[in-house]
Amino acid sequence: MLTRRRFVTASAIAGAGLAAGCAARKNSAWEFLSEKDARTLTAICDQIIPADDFPSASQAGVLTYVDRQLVRHFQRFQKAYIKGLNHANLLSRKRFSLDLAEATPQQKLQIVSAIEQQNPEFFELVRSHTLQGYYGSPRHGGNREGVSWRMLGLSEPPIRGSAQYDLASGSRP
Amino acid sequence: MKRVNAVVIGAGAGGGIVAKELSMAGLSVVLLERGKWYTPYDCRKDDLRNQRTAVLGNAFGPEDHGNPRVWVDPAGAEHIALPSDGIYQNNAACVGGGTFSYGAMAWRYLPQDFRMKSTYGRPEGSSLEDWPIGYDDLEPFYEKAEYEIGISGDYSGTPFHGPRRRPLPMPPLPPNREFEILEPAAKRLGLHPFHIPMARNAVPYNGRGSCMRCRWCVGFACEVDAKNGSQNTVIPTALSTGNCELRTKCMVKEILTDNGGSARGVAYFDADGHLQEQPSDIVVVSACAIESARLLLNSKSRLFPNGMGNRYDQVGRNLQGHHYTGAVGYFDFDTYDDIGPGASIAVTDYNHGTPGLCGGGLLANEFIRLPIQMIDRMPSDTPRWGLGHKRAMRDFYKRNIVVMGPTQQIPAADARVTLDSTVRDKWGLPVARISGNVHPHTFEIGKKQADRAAAWLKETGAVSISRFAGKGVLVSAGQHQAGTCRMGDDPRSSVVNKQCQIHDVDNVFVIDSSVHVTNGGFNPALTIMAIAYYASEALLRNWKGTQFRS
Ligand SMILES: Cc1cc2nc3c(=O)[nH]c(=O)nc-3n(C[C@H](O)[C@H](O)[C@H](O)COP(=O)(O)OP(=O)(O)OC[C@H]3O[C@@H](n4cnc5c(N)ncnc54)[C@H](O)[C@@H]3O)c2cc1C
Ligand code: SF4
Numbered sequence: 001m002l003t004r005r006r007f008v009t010a011s012a013i014a015g016a017g018l019a020a021g022c023a024a025r026k027n028s029a030w031e032f033l034s035e036k037d038a039r040t041l042t043a044i045c046d047q048i049i050p051a052d053d054f055p056s057a058s059q060a061g062v063l064t065y066v067d068r069q070l071v072r073h074f075q076r077f078q079k080a081y082i083k084g085l086n087h088a089n090l091l092s093r094k095r096f097s098l099d100l101a102e103a104t105p106q107q108k109l110q111i112v113s114a115i116e117q118q119n120p121e122f123f124e125l126v127r128s129h130t131l132q133g134y135y136g137s138p139r140h141g142g143n144r145e146g147v148s149w150r151m152l153g154l155s156e157p158p159i160r161g162s163a164q165y166d167l168a169s170g171s172r173p
Numbered sequence: 174m175k176r177v178n179a180v181v182i183g184a185g186a187g188g189g190i191v192a193k194e195l196s197m198a199g200l201s202v203v204l205l206e207r208g209k210w211y212t213p214y215d216c217r218k219d220d221l222r223n224q225r226t227a228v229l230g231n232a233f234g235p236e237d238h239g240n241p242r243v244w245v246d247p248a249g250a251e252h253i254a255l256p257s258d259g260i261y262q263n264n265a266a267c268v269g270g271g272t273f274s275y276g277a278m279a280w281r282y283l284p285q286d287f288r289m290k291s292t293y294g295r296p297e298g299s300s301l302e303d304w305p306i307g308y309d310d311l312e313p314f315y316e317k318a319e320y321e322i323g324i325s326g327d328y329s330g331t332p333f334h335g336p337r338r339r340p341l342p343m344p345p346l347p348p349n350r351e352f353e354i355l356e357p358a359a360k361r362l363g364l365h366p367f368h369i370p371m372a373r374n375a376v377p378y379n380g381r382g383s384c385m386r387c388r389w390c391v392g393f394a395c396e397v398d399a400k401n402g403s404q405n406t407v408i409p410t411a412l413s414t415g416n417c418e419l420r421t422k423c424m425v426k427e428i429l430t431d432n433g434g435s436a437r438g439v440a441y442f443d444a445d446g447h448l449q450e451q452p453s454d455i456v457v458v459s460a461c462a463i464e465s466a467r468l469l470l471n472s473k474s475r476l477f478p479n480g481m482g483n484r485y486d487q488v489g490r491n492l493q494g495h496h497y498t499g500a501v502g503y504f505d506f507d508t509y510d511d512i513g514p515g516a517s518i519a520v521t522d523y524n525h526g527t528p529g530l531c532g533g534g535l536l537a538n539e540f541i542r543l544p545i546q547m548i549d550r551m552p553s554d555t556p557r558w559g560l561g562h563k564r565a566m567r568d569f570y571k572r573n574i575v576v577m578g579p580t581q582q583i584p585a586a587d588a589r590v591t592l593d594s595t596v597r598d599k600w601g602l603p604v605a606r607i608s609g610n611v612h613p614h615t616f617e618i619g620k621k622q623a624d625r626a627a628a629w630l631k632e633t634g635a636v637s638i639s640r641f642a643g644k645g646v647l648v649s650a651g652q653h654q655a656g657t658c659r660m661g662d663d664p665r666s667s668v669v670n671k672q673c674q675i676h677d678v679d680n681v682f683v684i685d686s687s688v689h690v691t692n693g694g695f696n697p698a699l700t701i702m703a704i705a706y707y708a709s710e711a712l713l714r715n716w717k718g719t720q721f722r723s
Pocket of ligand 2: 373374383384385386387388389390391393394395396397398399400513514
């Protein structure tokens with residue numbers, strides 16, 4: 001059990017090192033996003049999956065997931081992100097004279113709902129990437145240490161050969 | 174290069190079996206596969222990168238780079254599709270083909286599935302047809318596939334199956350919780366539930382151990398090698414004869430023709446990208462429905478200016494797969510037990526015999542759902558995001574059962590694969606262009622199947638149920654793609670004869686899902702395998718020394 005968890009943590013650190021090493025956009029710790037993009041995206045993601053007694057999207061590493069893939073598998077969405085994030089700030093400044101990241105939770109919710117209405121293509125992109133990052137495999141940077149799987153009541157790490165055990169009589173994962 | 178008796182193109186379900194049968198009979202065989210040979214050692218359970226939820230790409234090919242297709246939507250607009258996009262209609266590209274990572278349900282079609290036109294008549298606008306062979310012709314070969322590949326299961330619960338001489342070689346896996354919930358409910362409804370036949374070791378078989386029932390099965394490799402595909406059964410046997418050479422990462426470009434109109438071998442790009450020619454007496458095309466059609470269409474010559482086997486413009490037509498529909502039931506107790514593979518129980522009562530409908534399909538419970546697969550399968554009143562969605566995931570992830578099934582598609586001639594005139598792959602070859610749709614009656618059947626799935630779930634005591642009836646605007650030809658080189662007696666309406674031999678080229682055979690006239694209301698792999706044994710036997714019967722004569 002421990003070995004696997006340690007492995008996950010170790011790979012998360014390795015990933016972070018890599019990200020810092022090739023920061024593409026000036027003065028950013030991210031591979032693709034600027035610091036400001038990251039703050040705006042955090043505001044949106046955390047409305048899609050807010051914190052309760054389990055972490056929010058950004059707390060579980062969803063930004064790491066999206067940022068890494070924007071220079072890998074999601075390269076074709078780079079433009080959509082830049083445009084979509086700018087548009088989000090525009091909406092927020094128009095309505096509240098604040099960047100989205102500076103808005104109150106209530107205001108953020110209103111803006112994200114407005115994005116869903118006015119810019120549905122971008123909203124769907126971010127929604128699906130957020131949910132994938134949060135509920136997908138920890139090795140891609142989201143779902144840190146399998147936190148969403150544990151939230152759902154899945155044994156994490158999984159019990160190999162679980163059919164061999166009488167789980168009903170003992171503690172169920 | 175040294176001439177060999179046979180070149181087999183594609184090391185998947187069909188090609189693996191053909192390579193084994195021919196090399197066992199003493200023919201020299203070269204098996205060419207565009208993908209790699211993965212092993213259980215390469216098994217990586219990644220929810221975002223596998224053959225089913227390919228969010229970050231396919232784990233077992235093809236890779237997104239350099240392998241596009243073109244999809245034409247119902248409005249006529251063209252879209253470039255990458256292998257990890259749904260509209261690409263991917264299966265796989267590796268040794269084992271789809272069978273390396275499949276769910277491994279191993280069905281026999283029913284006798285009526287081979288006689289769809291005689292049973293139902295041909296719906297207006299469809300290309301529904303009978304097969305030129307029947308269930309009885311295939312029965313011995315179904316059995317051979319069940320024993321050589323290794324199938325577990327138990328048909329004794331249902332009268333809805335064709336006659337069989339022997340039971341399956343392995344018992345089913347012990348029931349999981351979903352089986353225990355669904356079985357009594359089905360019986361109360363007067364249905365005949367039974368254990369799904371599976372190409373999976375329930376007990377040690379064929380020198381490999383049994384399934385350890387993990388969470389990640391369909392779409393993934395098996396780390397204990399308990400899932401049976403061509404890569405761990407017939408292909409190793411073929412290689413052990415000393416007569417078969419497997420060349421991986423080799424992409425076949427075209428079948429070469431001599432002046433008399435026979436094939437003289439193939440041209441292919443080797444692992445280093447160099448163009449090679451492999452001369453042979455026979456060519457067997459087993460590249461799966463979309464790529465087999467593309468390869469034949471790309472094999473142009475003076476005698477076959479529109480591609481091989483395509484004299485009557487039949488290659489690539491009647492593309493079909495399965496229209497999946499069903500329902501999700503939500504419960505007030507835990508239905509999830511973390512015991513893989515998950516899919517366990519089925520009914521085949523609804524495959525045929527509903528007045529007004531041309532067929533139907535099996536219904537079964539779904540494989541273990543990964544969390545990301547449930548994101549959009551929450552109860553219908555669930556918010557799509559925010560705390561409400563997060564709570565629903567927590568409330569229902571372990572409390573749902575999905576019942577669904579592959580509705581038999583009613584084929585149409587204009588659902589087809591052609592060559593795109595501009596888009597090329599990384600080898601410079603014109604790519605497959607997918608257009609058209611199956612006959613609309615398919616969607617009526619699918620809707621009825623979803624209602625039936627919902628009724629079964631209702632009987633189990635589900636507190637709420639939502640139906641899904643798929644998209645009615647898409648030919649769904651991905652993993653179950655079939656039909657593009659139809660088997661038939663008439664060269665004007667089919668591509669191969671009942672021995673899978675191309676009508677006007679004696680030494681070229683198509684032996685894979687392409688030859689299916691109709692695709693049953695079942696996952697197709699066992700039928701592809703049975704046909705591969707059947708066609709290999711016919712081929713060997715007609716084989717005279719180093720020359721092939723029909
Ligand atoms: C995730 C998943 C789950 C599935 N679950 C089931 C199931 O439960 N039950 C079931 O019955 N079926 C299932 N299937 C479908 C099943 O795997 C396919 O029906 C079957 O593999 C098709 O067999 P085939 O011989 O036609 O082609 P394939 O098995 O696809 O083999 C074709 C091979 O040809 C190779 N090839 C293609 N073009 C070329 C070329 N030009 N040169 C060289 N090589 C080439 C490809 O790389 C491929 O390996 C599943 C498939 C997948 C991917
Ligand atoms: S469920 Fe069984 S057959 Fe499937 S991958 Fe896991 S161990 Fe292998």
